[in-house]
Amino acid sequence: MYDRTFPENAVTAQDIKIEAKGVNVHYGDTHAIKDVSVDIQDKTVTAFIGPSGCGKSTFLRCFNRMNDTIDSARVTGDIRIDGEDIYDKRVDPVQLRAKVGMVFQKPNPFPKSIYDNVAYGPKIHGLAHTRADLDDIVEKALRRGAIWDEVKDRLQAPGTGLSGGQQQRLCIARAIATEPEVLLMDEPCSALDPIATGQVEELIDELRRDYSVVIVTHSMQQAARVSQKTAFFHLGNLVEYGDTDEIFTNPQDPKTESYITGRIG
Amino acid sequence: MPFYWTLATILGLAALGFFLGRHRAVASVGGERRKLHSLRKYYGINVAMKTLTPALGLLVVWLIAQPVIVEWRVSDLVAGTDVADTRVQTLVMVDVRRVANGLDTAVAAGVLSEADAASLTADSGTIRDTLGDAGVALGSDVSAPVLAAAQRYRTLSARADLTRTVAVLAVALLGLGWSLRETDGDFRARNVVEQGVRGLLIGAACIAILTTLGIVLSLVFNTIEFFRIYPASEFFFSTTWSPSFGGGSQLGILPLLWGTMYISLIALAVAVPIGLLAAIYLSEYASKRVRSVAKPALEILAGIPTIVYGLFALLTVGPMLMKVFGDGGLGWMQAGTAVMTAGLVMGIMLIPFVSSLSDDIINAVPQAMRDGSYGLGATQSETIRHVIIPAALPGIVGAILLAASRAIGETMIVVLGAGAAARISGNPFEAMTTVTAKIVSQLTGDADFSSPEALVAFALGMTLFVLTLGLNVLALYIVRRFREQYE
Ligand SMILES: Nc1ncnc2c1ncn2[C@@H]1O[C@H](COP(=O)(O)OP(=O)(O)OP(=O)(O)O)[C@@H](O)[C@H]1O
Ligand SMILES: [Mg+2]
Numbered sequence: 001m002y003d004r005t006f007p008e009n010a011v012t013a014q015d016i017k018i019e020a021k022g023v024n025v026h027y028g029d030t031h032a033i034k035d036v037s038v039d040i041q042d043k044t045v046t047a048f049i050g051p052s053g054c055g056k057s058t059f060l061r062c063f064n065r066m067n068d069t070i071d072s073a074r075v076t077g078d079i080r081i082d083g084e085d086i087y088d089k090r091v092d093p094v095q096l097r098a099k100v101g102m103v104f105q106k107p108n109p110f111p112k113s114i115y116d117n118v119a120y121g122p123k124i125h126g127l128a129h130t131r132a133d134l135d136d137i138v139e140k141a142l143r144r145g146a147i148w149d150e151v152k153d154r155l156q157a158p159g160t161g162l163s164g165g166q167q168q169r170l171c172i173a174r175a176i177a178t179e180p181e182v183l184l185m186d187e188p189c190s191a192l193d194p195i196a197t198g199q200v201e202e203l204i205d206e207l208r209r210d211y212s213v214v215i216v217t218h219s220m221q222q223a224a225r226v227s228q229k230t231a232f233f234h235l236g237n238l239v240e241y242g243d244t245d246e247i248f249t250n251p252q253d254p255k256t257e258s259y260i261t262g263r264i265g
Numbered sequence: 266m267p268f269y270w271t272l273a274t275i276l277g278l279a280a281l282g283f284f285l286g287r288h289r290a291v292a293s294v295g296g297e298r299r300k301l302h303s304l305r306k307y308y309g310i311n312v313a314m315k316t317l318t319p320a321l322g323l324l325v326v327w328l329i330a331q332p333v334i335v336e337w338r339v340s341d342l343v344a345g346t347d348v349a350d351t352r353v354q355t356l357v358m359v360d361v362r363r364v365a366n367g368l369d370t371a372v373a374a375g376v377l378s379e380a381d382a383a384s385l386t387a388d389s390g391t392i393r394d395t396l397g398d399a400g401v402a403l404g405s406d407v408s409a410p411v412l413a414a415a416q417r418y419r420t421l422s423a424r425a426d427l428t429r430t431v432a433v434l435a436v437a438l439l440g441l442g443w444s445l446r447e448t449d450g451d452f453r454a455r456n457v458v459e460q461g462v463r464g465l466l467i468g469a470a471c472i473a474i475l476t477t478l479g480i481v482l483s484l485v486f487n488t489i490e491f492f493r494i495y496p497a498s499e500f501f502f503s504t505t506w507s508p509s510f511g512g513g514s515q516l517g518i519l520p521l522l523w524g525t526m527y528i529s530l531i532a533l534a535v536a537v538p539i540g541l542l543a544a545i546y547l548s549e550y551a552s553k554r555v556r557s558v559a560k561p562a563l564e565i566l567a568g569i570p571t572i573v574y575g576l577f578a579l580l581t582v583g584p585m586l587m588k589v590f591g592d593g594g595l596g597w598m599q600a601g602t603a604v605m606t607a608g609l610v611m612g613i614m615l616i617p618f619v620s621s622l623s624d625d626i627i628n629a630v631p632q633a634m635r636d637g638s639y640g641l642g643a644t645q646s647e648t649i650r651h652v653i654i655p656a657a658l659p660g661i662v663g664a665i666l667l668a669a670s671r672a673i674g675e676t677m678i679v680v681l682g683a684g685a686a687a688r689i690s691g692n693p694f695e696a697m698t699t700v701t702a703k704i705v706s707q708l709t710g711d712a713d714f715s716s717p718e719a720l721v722a723f724a725l726g727m728t729l730f731v732l733t734l735g736l737n738v739l740a741l742y743i744v745r746r747f748r749e750q751y752e
Binding site: 064066069071094095096097098099101102104106108109110111112120121124125171174175178 | 640644
């Protein structure tokens with residue numbers, strides 16, 4: 001874990017997974033993200049924190065171009081993943097989203113069976129050649145999503161019939177079934193009980209071995225527990241970005257400090 | 266006092282009651298409005314409501330009951346003359362009413378004095394002329410009993426009118442006084458008004474339901490009447506439809522049902538794919554600008570009266586099909602009116618119906634579903650095929666069933682586009698006809714309404730009603746199940 005927490009200037013270019021420079025997002029006349037630059041490291045968990053409405057989800061959605069689906073949203077600036085400009089005309093957002101998975105703020109299982117929910121991505125991207133392959137992928141994803149034991153006897157039941165927390169874990173399983181390189185998680189634990197939260201946090205920690213994970217959270221403790229890097233947003237500005245330990249023990253900006261202490265203390 | 270004056274007076278009383286009630290409520294708490302239980306307008310509305318409702322109710326009941334009672338009271342005067350059965354009795358009553366109205370007009374025009382009108386006798390023989398002077402034409406001479414009845418009718422009516430006015434005004438005043446008395450600061454006027462609103466809504470709902478019930482009952486009774494004079498098995502299973510008003514008709518519904526189904530199927534085959542694809546384009550692909558133009562444009566199609574579609578079938582589509590499939594072309598078609606013509610045009614008519622219903626249903630699929638799918642790297646058409654259509658499918662099926670029941674009930678396009686021959690044939694370029702079109706032709710013209718040839722229309726209507734009702738219930742059931750999916 002400590003090998004990931006060197007000072008920023010020591011990070012080599014190859015370690016940077018996502019490189020965002022001067023990103024601005026407008027929703028019509030609302031300026032939601034104001035000139036934000038961030039380097040997200042590979043094989044690292046990065047936490048986005050900040051008060052409600054500060055633009056965390058919006059910024060997260062820039063990384064897989066989900067903002068394209070909102071008519072009024074306009075994204076400018078430069079975002080590169082593995083050195084490739086993802087807003088380049090030649091980049092297919094569909095391909096990009098297969099590489100950059102996302103778990104949404106509200107659980108949104110499809111009105112299909114639990115099995116089909118998880119199998120959806122692998123089927124579309126042709127990850128499984130046989131039925132047995134697919135069964136395997138589904139089971140593995142459900143296990144990693146910490147929900148296998150609860151649903152293994154009713155894989156054909158509708159995913160919408162699960163509880164809110166179960167649905168969220170199903171969505172996590174669905175996202176990792178496509179084997180993304182980057183996983184974006186928008187408050188993945190907001191509907192979960194402490195036990196499931198613990199399981200998801202374990203999963204996140206485990207995912208860090210292969211992927212880079214960006215997580216939005218309102219829980220300071222969670223950010224401190226799972227992330228190595230933390231970015232604090234306020235009113236669309238990136239106020240502070242650095243090592244999680246640093247941010248929580250020795251914040252440079254008074255706004256960061258008051259937010260963190262206000263929430264924790 | 267004439268009727269509308271009575272009405273105006275009770276409306277005036279109600280308005281007066283509104284202000285009085287409001288004032289009294291405020292006065293009862295010494296002008297401190299915060300002590301009132303309800304806003305002060307509720308006290309006013311309460312008084313107005315209690316003034317108006319009973320009086321209005323009485324007025325309506327009276328207006329319905331009065332002619333019945335008056336006629337019953339004079340009927341013994343004309344009874345025993347030439348009253349053979351109830352039908353003649355009714356005709357005589359019509360005469361009585363006409364003479365009574367004639368006398369009224371004559372008095373109003375000054376040709377007769379009120380006393381003269383009451384004392385006229387039949388043998389004076391001049392009634393017809395006198396009334397003629399006043400502009401009332403009578404077909405035949407007025408017989409003594411009819412005249413006497415008419416005179417009694419007039420006196421009774423006049424007396425009843427007077428009593429009515431007095432009674433209604435009395436009820437209104439009573440309501441006004443009573444509701445004013447109960448008005449004080451603690452009175453829960455708001456709750457009472459709420460009850461009143463509820464009553465109003467219940468009343469409206471009852472009227473809607475009762476009229477439907479009435480229509481259904483009239484269908485049912487006439488259908489039963491029909492089956493009493495025509496065997497039901499013939500009607501349901503005979504494959505010949507050849508009504509002849511001289512008797513000996515064969516009234517088998519099967520050829521008509523066949524035509525209905527055939528035309529509806531063609532219509533749905535046109536409307537469902539086009540409508541559905543249009544809906545998908547509009548809701549998923551079209552930009553806001555295109556959508557804001559295309560959607561209303563499609564809905565204009567839905568506003569075109571079906572007779573216009575019928576003309577379109579007859580004058581445009583029929584001849585066009587003739588060019589291709591007629592004698593000059595493939596030679597399959599004898600005339601412009603055919604199942605194909607009507608089916609195509611009906612399909613065009615149904616396109617906006619299917620597309621706008623489906624569009625609503627597709628739009629009701631939550632955005633989160635789309636996000637979930639896009640977030641996994643699915644393309645737009647994959648998302649539509651694998652997520653949106655399956656999610657919306659029950660609703661879309663419901664929309665299709667609703668469209669089917671419209672197709673089955675459609676008349677004008679069939680009358681103009683499909684021809685009038687009742688036959689069972691597989692060739693879509695032949696003329697056929699439908700249940701609805703035959704209902705029209707059975708009832709237009711000088712039909713005797715008690716003959717099986719006319720009564721069959723009710724049996725046909727009933728069959729159609731049961732069919733479309735079944736489809737609608739099925740559609741609603743499916744649509745409702747779909748709704749529950751996103752709780
Ligand atoms: N689809 C949209 N259309 C218009 N404005 C939007 C849209 N989505 C977000 N916004 C605006 O952009 C700003 C940032 O919203 P965002 O959802 O990114 O906040 P957030 O930090 O994720 O908040 P939360 O913690 O409550 O989820 C807000 O002011 C919001 O009103
Ligand atoms: Mg958010």
